[in-house]
Amino acid sequence: KQEVTQIPAALSVPEGENLVLNCSFTDSAIYNLQWFRQDPGKGLTSLLLIQSSQREQTSGRLNASLDKSSGRSTLYIAASQPGDSATYLCAATTAGGTSYGKLTFGQGTILTVHP
Amino acid sequence: NAGVTQTPKFRVLKTGQSMTLLCAQDMNHEYMYWYRQDPGMGLRLIHYSVGEGTTAKGEVPDGYNVSRLKKQNFLLGLESAAPSQTSVYFCASRWDRIHEQYFGPGTRLTVT
Numbered sequence: 001k002q003e004v005t006q007i008p009a010a011l012s013v014p015e016g017e018n019l020v021l022n023c024s025f026t027d028s029a030i031y032n033l034q035w036f037r038q039d040p041g042k043g044l045t046s047l048l049l050i051q052s053s054q055r056e057q058t059s060g061r062l063n064a065s066l067d068k069s070s071g072r073s074t075l076y077i078a079a080s081q082p083g084d085s086a087t088y089l090c091a092a093t094t095a096g097g098t099s100y101g102k103l104t105f106g107q108g109t110i111l112t113v114h115p
Numbered sequence: 116n117a118g119v120t121q122t123p124k125f126r127v128l129k130t131g132q133s134m135t136l137l138c139a140q141d142m143n144h145e146y147m148y149w150y151r152q153d154p155g156m157g158l159r160l161i162h163y164s165v166g167e168g169t170t171a172k173g174e175v176p177d178g179y180n181v182s183r184l185k186k187q188n189f190l191l192g193l194e195s196a197a198p199s200q201t202s203v204y205f206c207a208s209r210w211d212r213i214h215e216q217y218f219g220p221g222t223r224l225t226v227t
Contacts, residue, residue: 100165106157107155
């Protein structure tokens with residue numbers, strides 16, 4: 001059974017810092033890994049989707065990497081801003097068996113960027 | 116292009132009452148999902164559908180039923196609500212296992 005873990009659970013940084021959020025998964029047989037942002041009381045916004053054959057994906061100040069063999073992904077946020085404050089979730093789509101595109105989520109990292 | 120929409124946004128039910136949550140997507144996606152999000156438990160899959168007329172159980176299906184009579188709609192029903200079903204419910208859809216999964220804004224349900 002796939003399990004996804006995110007470290008740290010919470011992170012507080014001053015504005016302008018570069019930061020890294022970590023995600024690990026136990027079953028390396030995945031189709032892809034997706035990073036989401038969730039603001040308080042809101043839905044999930046997709047940030048990046050990285051396929052199992054890819055090593056990196058970039059969108060603006062965000063860069064996601066994937067090391068499938070070690071079961072790890074990282075989300076790098078450059079030059080953080082107060083508007084980046086949110087909960088960040090990673091989720092894996094496990095391949096094989098009765099795969100039906102279900103996402104297995106980590107518990108999330110609560111990010112606070114203070115001015 | 117509205118993406119994934121959910122109705123209603125908020126609802127308060129008494130124990131034993133029934134209700135239906137509606138999810139609609141306008142992206143012609145085959146796969147649709149219902150998740151619930153609870154503090155400390157994360158997001159868990161309730162039911163899913165891989166196409167019109169098909170449904171299947173996820174991780175936490177007890178107390179819920181679903182239907183997918185039209186490709187664009189996925190309904191989640193609670194026949195007899197219980198306080199343990201107090202949660203935020205999210206609907207999601209995707210084209211297939213390779214593409215992104217998109218989420219609706221959520222329905223906040225309280226059962227008293």
